[in-house]
Amino acid sequence: MPRLNEIVCVFRIQLANMRGETGPFLLAAVVFPSAMYLFAGAVGGAGAAGGEARLRFLAGSIVFSLSLTSISWLGYLMLENRFTGRLRLFATLPLAPSSYLCGFLAFALAQGALSTAALLAVGRWAGVPVRPSVAPLALVVVLTVLCLCGLGALVAARARSFTEGSLMTDALGAGLVFLAPVYYAPEAMPGWLGAASRWLPTTFAASAIRTALSGGHEVYGEVSALALTAAATLALGLRLTNWREG
Amino acid sequence: MTRGTTQTAAGREPPFAGETVSAGARAAALSARGLVKRYRDGTEANRGIDFDVCAGEVVSVLGPNGAGKTTFLRQLTTELRPTAGSVEVFGVDAVREPARAKRLMGVTPQEAGVFERLTVREHLELFARLKGMPRPEAHEASREVADELGLAPESGKRVGDLSGGQRRRVLVGLALLGRPPLLVLDEPTMGLDPASRRAVWGVILRAASRGAAVVLSTHYIEEAERLSDRVAVIIGGRLVALGSVEELLGRSGRGYRVTYGDPLDPDGETRSLYFASFDEARRHVEAERLSEYTVARASLEDVYFALTGQRATEEAREEAACRV
Numbered sequence: 001m002p003r004l005n006e007i008v009c010v011f012r013i014q015l016a017n018m019r020g021e022t023g024p025f026l027l028a029a030v031v032f033p034s035a036m037y038l039f040a041g042a043v044g045g046a047g048a049a050g051g052e053a054r055l056r057f058l059a060g061s062i063v064f065s066l067s068l069t070s071i072s073w074l075g076y077l078m079l080e081n082r083f084t085g086r087l088r089l090f091a092t093l094p095l096a097p098s099s100y101l102c103g104f105l106a107f108a109l110a111q112g113a114l115s116t117a118a119l120l121a122v123g124r125w126a127g128v129p130v131r132p133s134v135a136p137l138a139l140v141v142v143l144t145v146l147c148l149c150g151l152g153a154l155v156a157a158r159a160r161s162f163t164e165g166s167l168m169t170d171a172l173g174a175g176l177v178f179l180a181p182v183y184y185a186p187e188a189m190p191g192w193l194g195a196a197s198r199w200l201p202t203t204f205a206a207s208a209i210r211t212a213l214s215g216g217h218e219v220y221g222e223v224s225a226l227a228l229t230a231a232a233t234l235a236l237g238l239r240l241t242n243w244r245e246g
Numbered sequence: 247m248t249r250g251t252t253q254t255a256a257g258r259e260p261p262f263a264g265e266t267v268s269a270g271a272r273a274a275a276l277s278a279r280g281l282v283k284r285y286r287d288g289t290e291a292n293r294g295i296d297f298d299v300c301a302g303e304v305v306s307v308l309g310p311n312g313a314g315k316t317t318f319l320r321q322l323t324t325e326l327r328p329t330a331g332s333v334e335v336f337g338v339d340a341v342r343e344p345a346r347a348k349r350l351m352g353v354t355p356q357e358a359g360v361f362e363r364l365t366v367r368e369h370l371e372l373f374a375r376l377k378g379m380p381r382p383e384a385h386e387a388s389r390e391v392a393d394e395l396g397l398a399p400e401s402g403k404r405v406g407d408l409s410g411g412q413r414r415r416v417l418v419g420l421a422l423l424g425r426p427p428l429l430v431l432d433e434p435t436m437g438l439d440p441a442s443r444r445a446v447w448g449v450i451l452r453a454a455s456r457g458a459a460v461v462l463s464t465h466y467i468e469e470a471e472r473l474s475d476r477v478a479v480i481i482g483g484r485l486v487a488l489g490s491v492e493e494l495l496g497r498s499g500r501g502y503r504v505t506y507g508d509p510l511d512p513d514g515e516t517r518s519l520y521f522a523s524f525d526e527a528r529r530h531v532e533a534e535r536l537s538e539y540t541v542a543r544a545s546l547e548d549v550y551f552a553l554t555g556q557r558a559t560e561e562a563r564e565e566a567a568c569r570v
Contacts, residue, residue: 005375005378009372009375010376011312012372013361013364013372016361016363016368016372017364018361018363019363020363021363072530080285081359084358084359085355085357085359086358086360086361088325088357088358088359089355089359089373089417089420090376091325092323092325092348092353092355092358093348093376093377094345094346094348094349094378095376096345106310212372245355
């Protein structure tokens with residue numbers, strides 16, 4: 001069973017180890033997604049389409065930010081721990097593997113909260129008509145982070161090398177955003193891709209965040225799908241992490 | 247100089263209040279029976295190792311590269327699940343209850359990374375907290391360990407700014423936190439300069455004198471000789487020798503070494519012959535009428551090379567290279 005003290009320590013280790021990486025974090029969590037918001041607005045004609053399109057682009061940018069920080073960044077840190085031997089330090093301690101994972105998740109949730117708040121501020125500054133329902137938004141952000149971290153943990157657990165793993169986390173972090181109807185409507189996608197992308201966690205996340213940003217509460221379907229995916233990926237990621245070699 | 251078997255404190259209780267241990271297992275701090283590790287490709291890294299360490303005892307594990315030392319140590323620390331066999335740490339079944347067993351040990355893995363942006367103090371304190379120590383105790387323990395390892399002046403420095411040797415000392419320090427009753431150190435002095443190595447030796451000996459059982463692997467024979475009550479030699483996944491240096495010398499029949507050159511070939515190689523006793527060595531010197539020779543006590547190095555056959559192989563290779 002995970003223990004609070006252990007989770008806090010793993011969280012603090014990740015936090016302290018991030019010193020000096022504030023710049024890259026802000027780039028991934030705020031600057032790139034903000035730039036994508038502006039880019040999507042310019043290409044998609046947000047001005048002409050009005051508030052609905054701008055809301056979609058903002059929701060898309062929040063998902064993009066969560067994807068970059070949860071899969072690409074956290075997955076990279078997990079890979080680094082595994083391939084530089086840091087995981088071995090944890091493995092020699094009487095530490096529950098679930099505490100290690102929960103410490104990472106707590107770190108990812110803190111990052112997700114920061115980046116979502118920053119992007120909401122960017123949205124308000126850009127004049128997006130945001131009327132967020134806080135509780136649904138918070139729930140969706142938490143579940144999206146957990147779900148994407150689970151995918152990052154899976155990649156980190158199964159990668160055969162650090163290079164392979166970091167390529168995978170980068171590709172997955174960006175790919176899950178651009179293969180899903182995050183920045184555009186599902187109708188704009190080719191039929192087969194549209195059908196496949198309906199089941200991506202980023203599709204559920206973008207849809208639910210959009211609903212929550214416009215003051216809606218009807219996110220039950222998306223929340224259920226995200227919760228199921230999070231439970232499955234995290235359980236599998238934890239099981240596959242080579243904590244104790246067989 | 248060796249530590250000698252008389253200094254061991256077998257049977258002493260582990261100096262650890264937080265864990266209950268079964269009374270029957272107090273004699274051995276660590277006990278491994280029939281340890282086997284067979285990988286999926288069929289490679290057998292360990293082939294049935296029996297091994298005990300008592301409280302207050304230092305046992306060094308020697309062996310050539312790839313002999314199975316690290317696999318063996320990783321099995322002891324629960325990192326690697328044995329294919330067969332058992333490991334008990336103060337009576338706790340380490341295979342079935344790894345978390346409980348790990349509470350009783352401090353481990354320095356051979357290849358472990360550090361968190362480069364953490365300071366030495368943060369590293370030690372956070373890992374002390376992860377070992378379950380309350381904040382004030384963790385602070386005190388990390389200060390003590392930094393002092394012991396000569397890392398106090400570096401406490402505020404980031405680990406990434408330290409030299410390789412200092413980082414290695416940080417890793418040794420992580421094992422010492424909380425004064426665990428069993429230390430398993432995989433090449434703790436690898437890459438250390440002589441002064442740092444001696445500092446680590448001092449730490450190991452002090453831990454043993456406080457009652458901790460210590461198992462360490464090393465490639466430095468001098469280190470094994472200086473620190474150990476007993477020495478274990480693993481070759482090809484088998485424990486081929488285990489005993490004090492004196493016992494190993496006695497068993498090998500190599501108590502004394504006579505070294506001499508060929509008087510007819512002053513530039514030729516010197517030769518070494520081994521004898522069980524000084525008298526035997528002297529009789530040989532007299533029988534051969536050697537005029538220039540040395541008779542010396544054989545060392546652990548002599549036994550080690552006899553067991554591994556490495557020196558012979560190396561000499562043969564060097565000889566072949568000279569001929570070419």
